[in-house]
Amino acid sequence: MYRFGLLMIGFYMSGLVAMESLRAADYPIVPIAFDEVRLTDEFWLPRLKLQAEVLLPHSMQEAQVGVAHLEAAAKFNRGEDVPGHRPHPFVDSDLYKVMEGAAYLLKLKPEKALEAEMDRIIDIIGEAQLEDGYLYPSHITGATKRHSHDGMGDRPYSFVIYSHELYNMGHMYEAAIAYYQATGKDKFLKLSEKNAEHINKVFFEGDRDYNGGKPVNQAPGHQEIELALVKLYRETGKRLYLDMAKKFLDIRGVTYKPSEAGLNHDEYAQQHLPVRDQREAVGHAVRAVYMYAGMADVSAILGDSSLQTSLQEIWGDIVNTRMHITGGLGAVYGHEGFGPQYELPNYDTYNETCAGIANVMMNYRLFLMTKEAKYLDVAEVSLFNNVLAGMNLKGDRFFYVNPLSTDGERAFNHGHKGRATWFGTACCPSNLARYIPQISGMIYAVDDDDLYLSLYASSETTVDISGVTVGVKQQTAYPFDGKICLTVNPANNGAKFSVRMRIPTWAGNKQFVPGELYHYADVMEKDIEIKINGESMDFNVQNGFAVIEREWSKGDVVALELPMDVRSNETIERVKANRGRVAFTHGPLVMCAEGLDQDFSFDVSRLYFEDMPKIKERQAQVGHLTQGVETIQAHLRGQALTADGQGMEDRKVRLIPYYAWSNRGLSSMAVWMPREKSLASLSSNPLNVDGEYKKLEASYTHATDTVYAIGDGDTPNGSHETSMRRWTSWPQKGQDQWVVLTLKEKKPIRSVGVFWFDDIKNNGGCAAPADWSVEYWANGGWKPLHTYITSGYETKLDQFNYVDAQHAFTTEKIRIQMKAQPERAMGILEAKLKYD
The missing domain is CATH 2.60.120.260 (Galactose-binding domain-like)
Incomplete structure (x- = not known):
């Protein structure tokens, strides 16, 4: 079982084979790896198939521009002229993410043609890399000296705050580790180690060929390498990589503090303060949350409580003041980042898909660190809503930006009208390509005495608890239904351990997601129920988990029922954009209204809910949305302005999950809808500039x-x-x-x-x-x-x-x-x- 690499492994040192046991210290909870969980559900399994049949082939084709970028460096290293090569700061990172996703699929199911393509690209990467380990095609070929090089500098490591040199390499390390685990081939891994040792020398020791021989000693502008270095440490056992990750965190905001405005502002790249002194989420959202995830990794392994203190404060700032109800982060369009507290616009917001993925990554690590379910609740909301909305139901069109309302015509998607097949900056689709195969690795986790059900999905796995092998089978229609049936099969009858089943925040009567921003506007009368072998039982909830401790026998069945109704949500008054508005949720899913579901060419800005329907009057049912894809649909009564804007009409409103919107053509859409007629309008475009x-x-x-x-x-x-x-x-x-x-x-x-x-x-x-x-x-x-x-x-x-x-x-x-x-x-x- 993959235990974050806590195994005896071999590595080469001074030409001799040596053995080193990795530190036992790490997260106190160990997730069951994605390839050790067999999905059997109708929600995630179809998406995994879509990943293999559509998303990955599509992404590999689109990522060939990154291959060409590396090929130019390979040709240059062979002495060939490449006058047409133009610099690009991060196009190769998109390729590395797609390769990481391909490696995960190979681990699930070997496929010769895909493996051969991976080997071909790895050969090109090896030829592009310099002998000393440096790899950045834009500088290797001299393209940054021949062409405009905004954000890259004109020589290696001369503009670390924005060059993405270290960000690219972080993604390469992650791809290389995944490919080594999938195939046992170590060429890619060795190329990554060669680069990591080069970076350590240049940044922390000094290399006469770089920066005048002085250590660069500067944190990367775009965080990511910190995460990758911890993975490299876990895989190889080499302490150097863990030390590098810690150093990059330690020097941020210390050795270099940019003082210019905009992209070179200190807050933009979280360089305004040392990381242990940071208490608020600021700057570019993806960079920030990648860093928080890296801080969690380093803290877990080294037991650094000062990093944990900072993380807890920052997490509170996010969920209490800066997170959309969809789990989206980075509300400010201009710099893809966090805005002022409570600044959470709907129409003119950003919520980059990558930031949603980073939100899941950070919160899942905080769960592993603390054993508290509230972090899983945030991760789940971001996953089911912001992340899944980033890709259409066919797997070949994407969102970069995820607004919470649109008039159907707005160029909300990096200039694209509606979903795009790809982007010039393709971090989001390539991130989806590597992340979706890993979702099954979030379902189960264990410690010495407990089995945690952290995400609900029909699936099967085998775990080791208290020295006993236990087979586990989960059956559920989650997230459309709240009934979860768990069959437990210990190798020995009478085995004693605890099963901890997450009781999500949304299942209570207070709020949909942790934090102070959102609260339910109604009260649900149904109770949460747990049965053991058909008999109801009392249960205690600890840290958000129902704890079921007993001596288990083969075939024991635990049935958890989480009541799912269509709930109405309100925001605290400090969020101006949502004053007097309501949003609807069903289980972990944020619901939205699309104009094409209400009437032909109907603009959902006309809708309002002055007479709020009671919970029992709101119907939810599973149905087909498009292309045979099942989803939950809600039906409730509302009101709407008449087409002339003068009158009012009763209207039956159909809602669908936010993740499923924009799959049937352009249409208006809204998550937050008015509670009163005065807030309804004939146009959902608040950016009308007439008269300005x-x-x-x-x-x-x-x-x-x-x-x-x-x-x-x-x-x-x-x-x-x-x-x-x-x-x-x-x-x-x-x-x-x-x-x-x-x-x-x-x-x-x-x-x-x-x-x-x-x-x-x-x-x-x-x-x-x-x-x-x-x-x-x-x-x-x-x-x-x-x-x-x-x-x-x-x-x-x-x-x-x-x-x-x-x-x-x-x-x-x-x-x-x-x-x-x-x-x-x-x-x-x-x-x-x-x-x-």
């Missing part, structure tokens, strides 16, 4: 068009839309243009979005520009907008093309500069600004 401008100007405007069209707040149906107002430069073909947006007052802006007009398919002469850029007025002159590293100036049709600033800037004027295609004029249907 003092003046709009253009270098040239066609006589029958108007520059004011770009600020009228009307959302186009597509770039070829001809029935609405627009600005065009027709007939000035091939001539560059500009438009200026002057606000009525100065405002802090973080994003600028443009919806291009293009009538080429209608035999017109206007097309999206060849290129464009944004400037803003400051100190009496135009200043170029410095873009966020994952953002760019796109010219895609049928969507808003958003460019995000490195940091918010305050101005009253924006200028959009456009470079025309040859023999084409240009046009804009709408522009939107997002404010800080």
Whole structure:
């Protein structure tokens, strides 16, 4: 059984084979590994099959851009010229995550073709790596010296705060470990160790070939390597890697504290304070929560209580002030990060899929550390809602951003209208590719005397408790139904141990998820019930687990029933976005309303629940959503504005799980809905900018068009839309243009979005520009907008093309500069600004 590597293992030292026993200290609870749990359910098992049949092949194909990036370095190392190689800070990390996911599938089921493809890519990685262990294609080929290198520096480790050099390697280590465990092949693992030893020398000892021979002694801008180094330690037994993980945590906010604004601000990368002094979640959400997970690992192994103190305070800050009801983290769009306390917008929020995955990772580790179920409750909510929403039900389209409301037209998804097949910054789909196969490893855990049921799913496994081998079989329709049946088969009758079954926070009458942010607005009258071999029993709850301690016999059956009703939820008053609003949940699932379920072209912003239906009047039933996929659906009575906005009508409202939305086309959607008519509206787009401008100007405007069209707040149906107002430069073909947006007052802006007009398919002469850029007025002159590293100036049709600033800037004027295609004029249907 995989016990976090607590085994006797061999490793090479000074040319001799030596043996070292890993420290016994680690988490007091040991999870049963994913490959030792056989799924038999109708929820996770189909997703695992989807992973193998759709998600992984799709991801491997998309990740070939990362292979090409590494191939360029391999060719350069062979002496070949690679003038066309352009730098990229992290594209190879997406490949490594996909490879990690592939390794997990190989561990579950060997597949020769996939293993051969993995070996091919590993050979390329080996050829791309320098002899001293360094691996970062953008610097190896000299591409950062020939091309723009924002965020990378022009030489190795010269811009650690944002280069992703260490982040990439962390993901490589994790992939290599997974592949070694799956196949026993150690080439990839040795490449990773070679790099880790190189990094240790450069960062903590000094290498004459890097940084002038002085130790870099700086924490990575994007955390991840800390997690990977602990895994490398557990796998190899080499204490060096654990020490490196601890050092990277120890020096953060100590040896280097960036002082600039935006992406180089100290809080952005959690470098404002030493990690043991941090008490609030700040900055980029994924970076932060990866770090918290790494802190938990190091704390568990080394028994560092000071790290635990910091983690407990930060966790409280998150669940009490900064987490959406879906478990989503990082509400601020501009920097993908945590905003001020209680700033939890619905429409204009971020909630990156990767941050949801990181939330699960952190909370699961805190459970292993403390044996408290409240952390599992948070992990479960994030997993079933924010994480699963990141991928469609077919496994081939994704969300990067996860808003809690939309008008169906908003470019909420990194500029994409609706779900995207992939992203230029593909951290989210590649993260899903590696994480979904591991879910079964969260179902069971053990310590010396207890079996923990930490996540409910029909499954089977075998565990060792108190020296006894015990077969375990779980049957349930969770998360659609709260009945869990556990059959226990000890090898010896009379074996004494405890079974601890999690009683989720949502199953009580107080709140859906731990923390102070959300509370139930109704009372459920049903009780939680446990039966042993058909007879009801009293039970004690300790740390969120019902404890069943007895002498067990073969075939003993424990039946737990968690009452599941459609519950109504409210937010504390300090969350302005949800004042006077209600959200519905069913078990661990957040429910939402989609317009297409209510009526054709119905906007869910018209819905409200002034006369709240009682619990017994809310119906929930399992049904097919699309493509034969089963899900829970809720039906309840509500009210809605009439189409003219003047009257009210009773309406039967259908709700579906938040994870299942946006699988049947574009539609409006809402999680939080009004309790009163005054908050309902005919449009769910609160970003309508009509009236915010003092003046709009253009270098040239066609006589029958108007520059004011770009600020009228009307959302186009597509770039070829001809029935609405627009600005065009027709007939000035091939001539560059500009438009200026002057606000009525100065405002802090973080994003600028443009919806291009293009009538080429209608035999017109206007097309999206060849290129464009944004400037803003400051100190009496135009200043170029410095873009966020994952953002760019796109010219895609049928969507808003958003460019995000490195940091918010305050101005009253924006200028959009456009470079025309040859023999084409240009046009804009709408522009939107997002404010800080």
